[in-house]
Amino acid sequence: MSTPYAKLPAWADYGLIPLINLAVAFIVAGFVVLLVGENPLRAAAILVEGAFGRGQGIAFTLYYATTFIFTGLSVAVAVHCGLFNIGTEGQAYIAGLGVAVVCLTFDATLPWWLTFPLATLAAAAMGALWALLPAYLQAKRGSHIVITTIMFNFIAASIMVYLLVGMLKPPGSMAPQTRIFLEGAQLPKLNWVIELFGARVRSAPLNISFLLALLMAFLTWVLIWRTRLGYEIRTYGHSPKAARYAGISETRIIIITMMISGALGGMMALNPTMGDQHNVAIDFVSGAGFVGIAVALMGRSHPVGIVLAAILFGMLYQGGAELAFEMPAISRDMIVIIQGLVILFAGALEHMFRPSIQALFASFSPKSVGMAATKGKGA
Amino acid sequence: MGQAAIELIGINKSFGAVHANRDINLEIPRGTIHGIVGENGAGKSTLMSILYGFYQADSGEIRVNGKPAAIKTSNDAIAAGIGMVHQHFMLVENFTVLENIILGAEGEALLKTSIAKARSELQRLEREYGLEVDPDAIIEELPVGIQQRVEILKALYRGAEILILDEPTGVLTPAEADHLFRILKQLKEQGKTVVLITHKLREIMAITDNVSVMRQGTMVATRETKKTTVEELAELMVGRRVLLRVEKGAANTGAVKLAVSNLTVRDQRGVTMVDDVSFEVRAGEIVGIAGVAGNGQSELIEAISGIRRAVSGSVLLDGKPIDVTGTADPGELRDRGLAHVPEDRHHVGLVLAFEENENSILGYHDDERYRKGLLLDIDAIRNDAKSKIEGYDIRPPDCRLKTANFSGGNQQKIVLAREMEQDPGVLIVGQPTRGVDVGAIEFIHKRLIAMRDQGKAVLLISVELDEIRSLSDRILVMFAGRIVGERGPEASEGELGLLMAGVEQREAAE
């Protein structure tokens, strides 16, 4: 039989099950907190308080969320095409090169509102370029895209380290990073929006790339569900044979999708560089590409879900920082564990609780759980 | 006839809401060949999978040689002396014959002795049953008929007294099928019991001692083969007199719409599947291509519709060439008025995860009608889908329902509606009624006739000979990649059957 799982109402499928998976991830994380000798409930309270309690926290939360919206969208677009882009990390890292070149060239001459679109284009182009070769190898040579993108992450890291300890580093400096960008490449902050609501923000890196992230989420929704290209991407993602039959070129769709995915991942580079640190430093991506996997899984590859999941992870990052401050035994690495647990329970184990929830639904109202009446093909 | 080798008593099995086996009772005498027939989806394979321990019955009892047998896993079945040859072979393709045979029956933890033992045992089996095969050959390099022989050897090596074969001839050439039947008869003479699952009545009549008929999950009858007829079995299978002939007038043919000449197509392994084939289809006629599955029909229509590259040859559509060896693309051919209902609707013709309306534009998603500027015109798509649902009586009439939730017949109607409503000049149809319920078959046949009467050129491929005979105005028979004959619709089943078996060709060669 090809349908081991019965149908659940949509709200249970898209709301209840992810929430249960998330809850389990947090409960397990709570055990780790216990193991360390702290009170998990108090830890949770500090975390939420740190993320949303004050304007400052909210601004930081949204700053982190900006990064994760980009990487989450990047992973999700590829997922719709049936591709697992594990290389968002490297695509974002190499996009830092595009940002650096644009910013270092124009920051003295152009205002930010000209540098920003140029840097956005450069970042997207570099990200897309870094996704192009794995995509080409998958489409033409059948090389598994998971493996090639992993390899490309490491190659990207080597290139960036090489450039940041060499060419991109200002002479005389020891730190592997570019010089500080001038005002022409510093993005305006958005903290005043939060202050409109009466909260105070001392200084937080939330900047206008947050708006770009939201715009990209909307455009991704339009792309996937409202354009012919999106239709072709989904067709190929569900059934390559049907795509062939429909006259959709396999090579073209894989390459275009991966380049879009890479471009979205690449735009992530804008936020920490132009928006916060005002330079391109070594390891500025620091795992955000992998968080994108968790975000896409949690958000079920839907832009709305991704924005919500990105805010959740933003909360973890910001609240986690507060937590590390309040409870020295719990460093920020706690977030890494939670991330892993979310990926485990919302991703790899997403079906674990489904049967019991279905049974529960069936016992309440047998009719709401219709069995999909598709029989195995050789019946 | 003696004691029963197998007795099934009150077997029930459900998959969710689908009652695949309902109160099945069956007795198979030892030392006989027992046929089980039924349409696709009648529950034959499920029943045999239960007997082989692949599934467990919800209720009921299995007795082997008179003793109740608790068959929970394939291991239990093997221990009870039951062997199975699956429709899709259960072989490890990059292993040798010997490795495949000992897999799971190695005996001890080290392979050395078990391989030596298997080698000598294989020689014995070869002598006894005429099952010749090179023990050191790699499976994927062997022809299908030999691979099947390995499957049989696997069962015998495990000491099977009862051998179940699931649709064994589906993938065989007629010569290979003949050889298989000789082997089965030999097995019977040695006292083995053979259960043959098939939907081909001719095979049942040719080789079995007894035959049981299944329909919609129930066992409707068991007959002694000598005392029944093809007609009776066919009626039992479908439950009412089969409507073999669709009413249709004489063909009113016009200009040549599709001209295929010297087309040669190879599959991904490089085996020539279509060999120098030429024919034409005119406006206002249905040309049927008959043949045993796997004789090149699938590759032929894939090449014509631009899905598969041909090696050589040419195809003219309305007198203008299709670049079948180079750049032919299904999308371009659709624009030129060639529509294609593919053989495999689950993986090719439809995206089962899509909503119905999304599937109703598959392949035509570039069309002006479904566009609004840069975007898809969702309203236009849904309205269009609704009108097709009405026109083709697709049930349930819900264009937002996931396609996987429609029945086989309704899924096929979604494909047909999409392709026919484009008003194509040429329609290529592969297996239009495979896995489709009887009511929908009639509907689909009438629609195809209507297309013909509107002056379209229809090329029909089907493994159901009855379907070919009742719909076609001309019948081409394909065997081993070649067209071996052309007949009118009045040609008898026997005559076509001989052509399909390649009999004429073999005689000519000798």
Place this chain on the structure above:
Amino acid sequence: MDIFNIIIQTLDSTLRLSVPLLLACLAGLYSERSGIFDIGLEGKMLVGAFAGAAAASVFHSAFIGLGMAILISISFAMIHGFASITHRGNQIVSGVAINFIAAGSTVILGQAWFQQGGRTPALAEGERFSPITLPGADAVKDIPVLGHLYSELLSGHSLIAYIAFAMVPITWWVLYRTRFGLRLRAVGENPAAVDTAGISVTWLRYRALLCTGVLTGLAGAYLSMTQNGGFVKDMTAGKGYIALAALIFAKWKPVNAMFACLLFGFLDALAIRLQGTPLPIIGKVPVQFMQALPYILTVVLLAGFIGKAIPPRAGGVPYVKER
């Protein structure tokens, strides 16, 4: 220092650097040959390294450390199995999850237990695996070339290093000469064939992951208890991924795996040795290029320019019973 000594030293560090790669690569081989993709080698190595060093320093015993390393590594392998075999989850996703959990928990627990910024205490003599001098190594030391090779290159490695290289023929033998190996190779190619032959696909794959866990545990223990005298945050530093690359490079074959790991270990050793030293003709080779070379080579291989790497056919696909 003369050329001969430089060569010996480079080869010696090649051996040392390839040991963890080889163990992880063979670990991946068991898993992937059974049809379970495993990008969680990195994480399993890391928890193995942590558990080994932590237990060794607490119980003052290298062997208790090794036991813990293996045990914890196995339990992470079982999590992978639980997700991807029992619950038919996505194997890549599960592997990514394991890497995260490992990276986070080793630091959190290390900090909580030892308060040394995520490190474990430095291991004393007896808490780590010391070099073993092979019989007669001292006696033949002064014989030119051969004696030198024996005493400098082959002798003086730790127990785990010898186990690693012994695992190559053992793995070959298990794979091609035993019932378990036959079934393991079969289940990675066509699990349905294994299932219908009356063998449990689930149990077989769990056993494969058990082997994976043992070997990644050994690899981790080597890192923290031989190469380094204790655990350091993120000490695997991508070795799990290099091992994965080596596995592809080796086309999933044990003897090839050894050569692939030696090659990648050699590149690493060379990168360290050449740091800043210009080469004749080519000039100065950036160390980053040497570090990226294993990945570049693997991509080139995957692109089909040097032979073709065909993975086990059922790899990555959860097994669902279907007619």
